[in-house]
Amino acid sequence: MDSLYEDWDRLYAEANKLQVPRVEGEVFCFGMGGSGVACEVMSAFYPLLRDMRHADVVIAVSYSGNTRETLEIVRKATSAGKRIVAITSGGALATLPVERILVRGGDQPRYSFPLLFLPLVKMLRPELTEEVIRGVNANEARRVAGDLLSAIRGRIPVFYASIYLGLAKRFKQEINENAKYPAFFGEIPEVNHNEIEGYAHGSGLFPVVFSSGPLDEVTASLVNAKVIRISGIRDVSLLIQSAGFLSVMLARELGEDPEKLTRIPEGRKLVERIGS
């Protein structure tokens, strides 16, 4: 099962061959779940807008191309006359009047993260592309994952970050989806104003802080968190791969099949029924 994340160097090499359009001005980037998190990770390295309305360029990320929520926002952006760039493997999104970055499909979004993330880097911070690729290192990523795994056993991990909040969210998502196990994430400094107080009765939690500086370290010291210090996109690239290994290792311990989802596809069906 490790092979899902073992060959990410090949996946990044494949992504690096993709042609991407030139993007300028204010950018709004969005998507759901394992697709949208690529935008959130990218936001540490490019000042993405949080509202679509004032965007010069809208980037829609949907691996399947059929995510209902994403298609709805693309339709709104189209009505508003926005320039839209879609990163997708196909689906309904690829049939809409948008610029397309077509990636190879057939897998699950979370296993295809390099195919979704690298095009963003190439569009918004092309000079960082090589660093992302160099960050991938299966042996090192497995070592980091092993360290975390032993601390998570029997507890619920909570991942905290300020500028690297997308990375915190990715760890949470991977654990939810691959291991079918609870995990949460929280934003610094907001959590310093409420969540940290809950740790008086928080022995069932395992807090991890992705630190970019002193504010993050304050949170870490107050909740006695494991601290992972990050100095740039290369570290982020390694840690995204670590999140994969960690969640697959945890899945194995819990007797779960990482690739098999039940509630998410069930939810998708229920949502489609609402729409009809």
Add this chain to the structure above:
Amino acid sequence: MDSLYEDWDRLYAEANKLQVPRVEGEVFCFGMGGSGVACEVMSAFYPLLRDMRHADVVIAVSYSGNTRETLEIVRKATSAGKRIVAITSGGALATLPVERILVRGGDQPRYSFPLLFLPLVKMLRPELTEEVIRGVNANEARRVAGDLLSAIRGRIPVFYASIYLGLAKRFKQEINENAKYPAFFGEIPEVNHNEIEGYAHGSGLFPVVFSSGPLDEVTASLVNAKVIRISGIRDVSLLIQSAGFLSVMLARELGEDPEKLTRIPEGRKLVERIGS
């Protein structure tokens, strides 16, 4: 200790006497913790911006008036030449060149929610003011709180919502701060793409959905959540009061003093030290 939330009808009556300026155009509203959540609750009833840059009016909510993060954003807004309205009891914020709505100080922000929230309603949706006040009902709020309390014992509550996400966050914050107990919140539909899968091993969690329609009910059915249906701002007003009672009841069971915070003030000191 219940008295903290018992007299919210008086607090709302007091808030209703406050003069508020007229506000028009696109509004960005922000603050941290128990102050900022007033904006987030309000966002269910007024389309607030998520970026400051394109705002016509910036509303800063800081009960103490000394919250470092809030003062920083106000300074940025001032440099950008924005019109700024502050809701505060004083502090450094009241000395800056902004329009002020001065509320009575001396309490903790979370116990003063009516004083922070009602001015927002009066500025942005004045026709809803009376409904907010009518929603307050200590007996009914305690009943709702009691229902939730028995289910939370020994589990970690997770509050989910789509448009009422601010309410979900408020429940989480109240439990963290008053009961010193873990609680989380999550946004629908995003959680349908990852978090719901974690409930395969989520017997330690107690999910609650604040439902405004079929999409919220999908999440609820997939994680077997307690559903609280909301039909308008009057329900929200009642539930904000319920969150208070719930967290105080839980504090009592855990032997915690609701009014005494330890980590949050410690964090504030550490953050001040960074600044110097």
